[in-house]
Amino acid sequence: MRAAVLSSFGPASVMEIAEIARPTAGVGQLLVEVHAAGVNPIDWKIRNGWMSERYGCDFPMILGFDVSGVVAETGAGVANFRRGDLVFARSDVGAGGCYAEYAVLNASTVVRKPDELNHEEAAAMPLAALTALNGLREPGRLQAGQRVLINGASGGVGIYAVQIAKNLGAHVSGVCSAGNVDLVRELGADEVIDYTSRQPLQTDGSWDLIYDAVGSLSCAEARDKLGPDGVYLTLVPADGIEFFFAGQTERQPRGGYFLVWSPTAADLETLADWVRASNLRSVIDSVYPLEEIRAAHERSQTERSRGKIVLRIKADA
Ligand SMILES: NC(=O)c1ccc[n+]([C@@H]2O[C@H](COP(=O)([O-])OP(=O)(O)OC[C@H]3O[C@@H](n4cnc5c(N)ncnc54)[C@H](OP(=O)(O)O)[C@@H]3O)[C@@H](O)[C@H]2O)c1
Numbered sequence: 001m002r003a004a005v006l007s008s009f010g011p012a013s014v015m016e017i018a019e020i021a022r023p024t025a026g027v028g029q030l031l032v033e034v035h036a037a038g039v040n041p042i043d044w045k046i047r048n049g050w051m052s053e054r055y056g057c058d059f060p061m062i063l064g065f066d067v068s069g070v071v072a073e074t075g076a077g078v079a080n081f082r083r084g085d086l087v088f089a090r091s092d093v094g095a096g097g098c099y100a101e102y103a104v105l106n107a108s109t110v111v112r113k114p115d116e117l118n119h120e121e122a123a124a125m126p127l128a129a130l131t132a133l134n135g136l137r138e139p140g141r142l143q144a145g146q147r148v149l150i151n152g153a154s155g156g157v158g159i160y161a162v163q164i165a166k167n168l169g170a171h172v173s174g175v176c177s178a179g180n181v182d183l184v185r186e187l188g189a190d191e192v193i194d195y196t197s198r199q200p201l202q203t204d205g206s207w208d209l210i211y212d213a214v215g216s217l218s219c220a221e222a223r224d225k226l227g228p229d230g231v232y233l234t235l236v237p238a239d240g241i242e243f244f245f246a247g248q249t250e251r252q253p254r255g256g257y258f259l260v261w262s263p264t265a266a267d268l269e270t271l272a273d274w275v276r277a278s279n280l281r282s283v284i285d286s287v288y289p290l291e292e293i294r295a296a297h298e299r300s301q302t303e304r305s306r307g308k309i310v311l312r313i314k315a316d317a
Pocket residue numbers: 040041042127128131151152153154155156157158175176177178180195213214216235236258259260261300303304305306307
């Protein structure tokens with residue numbers, strides 16, 4: 001099979017398209033024929049060698065956590081999927097492995113793809129939307145009627161965070177640059193703040209949750225703008241921020257947190273249900289063939305993506 005293979009850490013040019021052996025599904029796993037794979041900033045952070053403590057240095061390495069495709073093989077112990085099922089997932093196997101024609105996935109992370117999404121729209125969603133869901137729910141504890149500020153509302157995580165916060169019944173203020181104001185409003189934000197003309201935190205009132213998908217806000221200033229039980233959640237670790245782990249229940253009022261979470265089929269099913277109810281959609285910034293993986297990473301590294309970047313790996317029949 002063809003795959004984008006990493007033989008060392010470095011710039012986008014270290015990724016090479018190579019012919020390698022097709023993997024097989026182990027116990028509790030599926031082999032999926034990949035139709036589309038999502039590109040996320042974590043991919044180029046791993047590629048740069050910034051995350052080797054977490055993801056190791058086991059070369060050759062195949063990146064790509066997000067996938068949409070067709071089940072090609074079921075491993076022992078997998079009863080709920082069959083060959084031919086259309087599925088999507090956020091891989092929790094190694095560094096992802098989805099920049100390839102076939103990927104092995106743990107069945108515990110896989111869900112049937114909603115018909116409403118094509119493979120590119122489905123591959124765009126899992127990592128970013130699960131990040132948004134996990135953060136808004138814990139530690140955010142976002143409730144109907146509460147006020148949330150979402151910084152980076154037009155980016156990969158932000159487009160889903162805005163929609164999910166609305167699905168939870170919150171009042172949403174989205175922050176983006178002028179060119180993305182209409183998009184963020186269309187996604188459901190009640191208020192849109194253009195950060196190029198106004199400081200997002202210099203407003204009257206307070207927020208129950210400040211969700212910083214960029215890491216550009218000052219933690220101290222953000223905490224000053226929280227209500228008595230609010231929290232500041234950032235997706236980029238910084239000074240003064242504590243890790244908030246999956247399953248953790250305790251949180252400090254007006255605390256600052258960095259989210260650590262794991263993908264589950266149950267959470268992805270929640271997203272799929274919202275998609276089926278027309279309450280969640282993907283916004284695609286750009287689509288690249290696998291051969292143009294370097295250009296896809298360079299686009300992501302601009303940190304100006306308007307929605308999601310996707311690799312098309314197999315054209316739909
Ligand atoms: N902890 C986790 O589990 C987790 C999960 C997912 C992502 N992350 C991290 O979260 C970050 C965001 O991920 P992503 O996928 O959303 O990235 P992304 O798609 O690259 O985000 C791009 C967006 O960021 C916006 N942006 C850039 N500078 C901004 C600023 N100063 N103020 C407001 N918006 C700004 C851009 O909007 P404009 O063009 O309008 O400026 C653009 O739409 C990355 O660092 C990623 O690694 C962490």
